[in-house]
Amino acid sequence: MAMAFPIGQYYPGDSPIHRIDPRAKLLITLAMIVVVFMADTLAGYAALYAFTFGIIALSRIRVKTIIRALKPVFIILAMTFILNIFVSPGGEVLFQWQFLTITQNGLNAAVFMALRLTLLVVSTQLLTLTTSPIALTDGLERLMKPAAKIGFPAHELAMMMSIALRMIPTLLEETDKIKKAQMARGADFESGNLLRRAKAFIPLLVPLFVSAIRRAEELALAMEARCYRGGEHRTRMKILRFSSLDGWAALCVAALCVVVVIL
Numbered sequence: 001m002a003m004a005f006p007i008g009q010y011y012p013g014d015s016p017i018h019r020i021d022p023r024a025k026l027l028i029t030l031a032m033i034v035v036v037f038m039a040d041t042l043a044g045y046a047a048l049y050a051f052t053f054g055i056i057a058l059s060r061i062r063v064k065t066i067i068r069a070l071k072p073v074f075i076i077l078a079m080t081f082i083l084n085i086f087v088s089p090g091g092e093v094l095f096q097w098q099f100l101t102i103t104q105n106g107l108n109a110a111v112f113m114a115l116r117l118t119l120l121v122v123s124t125q126l127l128t129l130t131t132s133p134i135a136l137t138d139g140l141e142r143l144m145k146p147a148a149k150i151g152f153p154a155h156e157l158a159m160m161m162s163i164a165l166r167m168i169p170t171l172l173e174e175t176d177k178i179k180k181a182q183m184a185r186g187a188d189f190e191s192g193n194l195l196r197r198a199k200a201f202i203p204l205l206v207p208l209f210v211s212a213i214r215r216a217e218e219l220a221l222a223m224e225a226r227c228y229r230g231g232e233h234r235t236r237m238k239i240l241r242f243s244s245l246d247g248w249a250a251l252c253v254a255a256l257c258v259v260v261v262i263l
Contacts, residue, residue: 010128017130024250051252070121178211
């Protein structure tokens with residue numbers, strides 16, 4: 001059940017991807033996001049997907065786990081594809097029926113947008129699957145540390161982002177439990193049209209919000225009991241240090257950027 005909802009979860013391991021410094025992984029993920037929006041040809045996306053599958057293989061994470069991360073955003077992917085294929089004008093008309101028209105430009109825009117969103121989800125998912133929440137928090141804080149000199153709350157912001165990310169799988173798991181409990185009591189979430197099924201999920205919101213507030217209060221009490229006072233004078237058990245592995249990873253991403261620009 002722990003990996004039923006892989007979004008935001010950490011998959012322990014000792015792969016080369018796991019050993020990369022969290023600061024390097026954050027910067028590499030940011031570079032991947034930028035280069036994904038730079039790509040505008042099928043050859044460029046082929047290079048990006050080959051690189052992404054190479055990272056998945058090196059991380060030793062099952063492809064099924066990555067695919068499960070796409071399920072919650074499948075509706076968004078489908079809606080984006082449909083909107084782009086019918087709304088984007090221009091180019092040769094491929095299909096026309098009454099007011100619906102599919103053009104070559106619309107088809108290209110829909111395909112590229114679906115490929116782009118899939119890459120974005122998988123890239124960020126690989127970051128959370130191979131980086132523990134504590135390491136992710138430390139990496140974010142260290143990257144934002146220069147801004148702390150001018151009063152920017154680097155530690156607090158990094159902590160909030162890490163907690164929010166960690167709460168995603170917890171809330172998804174809680175939603176699944178509440179849904180199964182209500183189905184056992186006769187609730188129907190599958191039959192009827194889309195509007196009726198959407199209304200059936202409304203009774204899930206109240207117990208879900210109550211559970212989220214309770215968990216947030218328990219976390220706050222636990223942090224207070226451990227005398228949490230923010231990042232000031234805080235020591236760390238593991239000191240972050242860049243290694244040659246981080247350098248090789250940066251070189252690979254730089255090479256990918258060059259290849260995508262050329263293609």
